[in-house]
Amino acid sequence: MEIRTTFHKKLREIQDDVLVMGSMVEKAINRSIETLKNRDLALAHQIITDDQKINGKRFEIEEKCIEIIATQQPLASDLRTIVGVLIITSEVERIGDYAEGIAKITVLIGDEPSLKPLVDIPRMAEKTNDMLRRSLQALINRDAVAARQIISEDDEIDNLYDQVFRELLTFMLEDPKTIARATRLIWAAHNLERSADRVTNICERVVFIVTGKMEEIGASKY
Amino acid sequence: MKNGSAFQRHLRVRQITGYINGTLFFLATLTGIIVLIVLIADVFKDSVGWLDWQFITSYPSRKPQEAGLLSAMFGTLWVMALTALFSFPVGIGTAIYLEEYAPDSRLRRLIQTNINNLAGVPSIVYGLLGLALFVQALSLGRSVLAGALTLTLMSLPVIIIAAQEAIRSVPESYRLGAFALGSTRWQVVRHIVLPNAVPGILTGTILAMSRAIGEAAPMIAISALVYLTFIPVSPMDRFTVLPIQIFNWVSRPQEGFWHLAAAGIIVLLFVLLTMNAAAIVLRNRFQKRTEE
Amino acid sequence: MVNNVARLEAKSLELWYGKFQALRGISLVIPQNQVTAIIGPSGCGKSSLLRCFNRMNDLIPGSSVKGQVLFDGRNIYAANIDPTEVRYRIGMVFQKPNPFPKTIFENVAFGPRVNSFIGDLEEIVERALHRAALWDEVKDRLYKSAMQLSGGQQQRLCIARALALEPEVILMDEPCSALDPVATLKIEDLMKSLAENYTIVIVTHNMQQAARVSDMAAFMMMEEDRAGVLVEYGSTSKLFTNPKDKRTEDYITGRFG
Numbered sequence: 001m002e003i004r005t006t007f008h009k010k011l012r013e014i015q016d017d018v019l020v021m022g023s024m025v026e027k028a029i030n031r032s033i034e035t036l037k038n039r040d041l042a043l044a045h046q047i048i049t050d051d052q053k054i055n056g057k058r059f060e061i062e063e064k065c066i067e068i069i070a071t072q073q074p075l076a077s078d079l080r081t082i083v084g085v086l087i088i089t090s091e092v093e094r095i096g097d098y099a100e101g102i103a104k105i106t107v108l109i110g111d112e113p114s115l116k117p118l119v120d121i122p123r124m125a126e127k128t129n130d131m132l133r134r135s136l137q138a139l140i141n142r143d144a145v146a147a148r149q150i151i152s153e154d155d156e157i158d159n160l161y162d163q164v165f166r167e168l169l170t171f172m173l174e175d176p177k178t179i180a181r182a183t184r185l186i187w188a189a190h191n192l193e194r195s196a197d198r199v200t201n202i203c204e205r206v207v208f209i210v211t212g213k214m215e216e217i218g219a220s221k222y
Numbered sequence: 223m224k225n226g227s228a229f230q231r232h233l234r235v236r237q238i239t240g241y242i243n244g245t246l247f248f249l250a251t252l253t254g255i256i257v258l259i260v261l262i263a264d265v266f267k268d269s270v271g272w273l274d275w276q277f278i279t280s281y282p283s284r285k286p287q288e289a290g291l292l293s294a295m296f297g298t299l300w301v302m303a304l305t306a307l308f309s310f311p312v313g314i315g316t317a318i319y320l321e322e323y324a325p326d327s328r329l330r331r332l333i334q335t336n337i338n339n340l341a342g343v344p345s346i347v348y349g350l351l352g353l354a355l356f357v358q359a360l361s362l363g364r365s366v367l368a369g370a371l372t373l374t375l376m377s378l379p380v381i382i383i384a385a386q387e388a389i390r391s392v393p394e395s396y397r398l399g400a401f402a403l404g405s406t407r408w409q410v411v412r413h414i415v416l417p418n419a420v421p422g423i424l425t426g427t428i429l430a431m432s433r434a435i436g437e438a439a440p441m442i443a444i445s446a447l448v449y450l451t452f453i454p455v456s457p458m459d460r461f462t463v464l465p466i467q468i469f470n471w472v473s474r475p476q477e478g479f480w481h482l483a484a485a486g487i488i489v490l491l492f493v494l495l496t497m498n499a500a501a502i503v504l505r506n507r508f509q510k511r512t513e514e
Numbered sequence: 515m516v517n518n519v520a521r522l523e524a525k526s527l528e529l530w531y532g533k534f535q536a537l538r539g540i541s542l543v544i545p546q547n548q549v550t551a552i553i554g555p556s557g558c559g560k561s562s563l564l565r566c567f568n569r570m571n572d573l574i575p576g577s578s579v580k581g582q583v584l585f586d587g588r589n590i591y592a593a594n595i596d597p598t599e600v601r602y603r604i605g606m607v608f609q610k611p612n613p614f615p616k617t618i619f620e621n622v623a624f625g626p627r628v629n630s631f632i633g634d635l636e637e638i639v640e641r642a643l644h645r646a647a648l649w650d651e652v653k654d655r656l657y658k659s660a661m662q663l664s665g666g667q668q669q670r671l672c673i674a675r676a677l678a679l680e681p682e683v684i685l686m687d688e689p690c691s692a693l694d695p696v697a698t699l700k701i702e703d704l705m706k707s708l709a710e711n712y713t714i715v716i717v718t719h720n721m722q723q724a725a726r727v728s729d730m731a732a733f734m735m736m737e738e739d740r741a742g743v744l745v746e747y748g749s750t751s752k753l754f755t756n757p758k759d760k761r762t763e764d765y766i767t768g769r770f771g
Contacts, residue, residue, distance in 0.1 A: 002768075002769055002770075003768040003769065003770070004767070004768035004769070007768065008768075008769075073721075073722050074767070075721065075725070075754050075755075075766045075767055076754060076755060076756065076757050076762075076763050076766050076767050077763060077767060078767045079754070079755055080755065080756070211756075212755060212756025213756075325575060326575050393612070395608060395610060395612035396612060396614055396615075398570065398573070398608065398612070399608065399612045399613075399614065399672070399675075400614070400624070400628075401570065401573060401601060402568065402570065402601055402605065402606035402608075402676070403601070403602075403605075403624055403625035403628065403629075403675065403676070403679060404598050404599070404601045404602030404625060404628065404629050404679065405598070405628045406598055406628075409628045413624070413628065414614060418615060
């Protein structure tokens with residue numbers, strides 16, 4: 001028999017907020033790649049402004065967590081959920097910052113001619129988003145197996161990053177005039193690689209919430 | 223308000239019902255008080271002019287003007303003192319055993335039921351028992367001792383029950399606290415139960431005693447004298463007591479003796495009320511001591 | 515700072531009240547100089563278990579115990595052990611403050627008096643009151659009635675009363691349930707500091723309290739026949755953040771009752 005219905009309803013609401021925040025970040029990544037591809041500076045500025053909303057959402061969740069700790073004294077899995085959510089939101093917020101970073105890179109690139117059509121970077125973004133979405137789903141479902149699976153998929157991102165890096169390196173070796181433009185693209189790819197690493201952190205927290213064990217699972221290559 | 227009208231109507235009826243009942247109960251209470259006042263006033267009126275120093279210091283006499291209750295008063299004091307001496311330790315000992323030591327067995331319940339029933343036995347029956355047991359079987363004769371032992375038997379059940387009540391009213395948490403500090407059962411009784419039960423025990427005992435000295439029936443049964451012209455000096459002496467003296471005077475035809483009876487009743491009431499007052503004072507003293 | 519010296523140990527302990535089994539198969543080790551909390555729903559037998567540790571259940575007619583409680587390696591239920599000696603060495607503090615209706619001094623001196631202490635009684639009383647963090651509040655009215663103290667002070671007096679016997683273990687049966695929050699926090703703080711010199715076992719229905727004061731925690735439950743069993747026992751931090759047993763988890767997160 002469920003006794004603390006109000007408390008557990010609040011706890012679910014907080015997790016729903018995390019999902020909302022996740023989809024905000026996902027949208028930011030998608031749009032940042034679009035601006036990078038299409039040189040849409042207006043959209044880039046929009047992304048930079050919208051990051052404030054993500055940060056705001058993060059503070060909102062944090063405040064709710066603090067309130068629930070202060071008023072409800074959560075224990076055991078409830079306590080792990082709250083603490084896990086606090087860390088997860090901070091990771092999600094950082095991923096939002098990486099999307100904002102890509103938008104800023106677009107602004108930096110400005111109207112310079114494009115180096116090459118982007119292929120691997122959008123693929124990295126897609127994979128990162130997929131991992132982010134599934135990691136938050138794993139949080140809702142208390143699914144440690146899925147979380148571990150997502151962590152293992154970080155290698156794909158690392159491989160794509162390798163590929164992007166090597167390709168851009170060849171451009172730079174062939175023509176030093178491309179160094180500035182290529183470096184900026186490497187930054188963008190690097191942001192995505194870091195984002196995926198943040199997702200693995202989220203997954204580690206999910207495993208902690210479910211099992212109560214804190215462990216470093218499958219260290220990233222970068 | 224929902225169904226406002228019905229509520230208001232019924233409220234009126236409810237209030238009137240309560241008022242009527244309250245008045246009835248007050249009248250019931252008044253009955254007892256009025257009877258008591260009339261009784262005392264009547265007795266006082268009859269005793270006027272008869273209750274004097276001569277009355278208290280004289281022996282009984284054929285002439286109402288010379289008669290007094292000196293021997294009966296001393297007899298009452300003797301019997302009272304001895305009854306207290308016997309019934310107090312036995313009564314409290316029994317109560318302590320039953321409350322603190324006796325296991326909750328069928329035997330214990332049997333004893334308890336007996337004591338409760340004995341408290342309700344008419345006093346004349348105790349008189350007959352005293353006559354058979356003390357006067358005749360133990361050959362104590364119609365002595366102060368036999369009278370005191372008879373009254374002891376009569377008051378024991380009441381004293382035991384009162385002491386049990388007092389012991390039971392000592393919070394269990396005190397006992398547990400004392401046990402948890404490594405007290406033995408006797409130490410718990412001696413240092414915790416008794417000090418806290420004493421006010422109740424004393425009150426109960428004194429009330430039982432004052433009831434006992436007012437009893438004429440058992441004393442008549444063991445044939446205490448009605449015409450005694452000396453003060454008993456040993457427990458084996460013959461004696462009389464106030465209720466018997468009063469009873470005797472009431473049954474005389476001459477009007478003068480009726481006035482003597484009224485004066486005797488005043489003395490008896492005075493003794494009883496003094497004892498009750500002593501009970502109250504003692505209880506308050508002990509209560510204050512434990513609460514300070 | 516986990517200390518592994520066992521001070522008390524229950525071994526396959528069973529408690530019966532007549533035909534009703536109140537405890538079944540309880541085995542646990544109470545470590546020295548630690549606060550051990552026993553939690554669980556009402557009627558799970560946690561207070562009964564506590565009272566097994568100083569043989570207070572002996573006072574309940576019809577109670578019987580199977581199994582062992584080892585104290586310094588000796589079974590306190592062995593035939594040659596007098597329960598009075600057990601209670602002299604293992605103190606107890608009750609749910610409701612129960613000072614005797616005597617002076618503050620006499621309350622604390624009671625234990626030493628009935629156990630024929632030799633020595634300076636005033637010194638013993640003062641030391642016990644100091645340890646119970648009550649001395650400063652009562653030093654000017656030692657010969658006034660203990661009944662005039664506040665609830666929290668009365669409970670600390672009861673702790674001082676137990677301390678006056680220099681017990682090795684102090685059992686506390688929901689010691690704060692009748693107290694206001696500030697008095698409660700004071701007693702909790704006191705428990706922590708007492709644990710430096712004594713071994714403390716506390717029964718509480720307040721999980722937050724158990725979490726705050728204890729080093730070790732035991733969770734008990736009633737089985738279907740209403741007998742109390744030990745579900746889980748371990749370090750407090752483990753039990754309250756990541757319990758092993760589903761039933762513990764459900765209880766402390768309020769998902770069953």
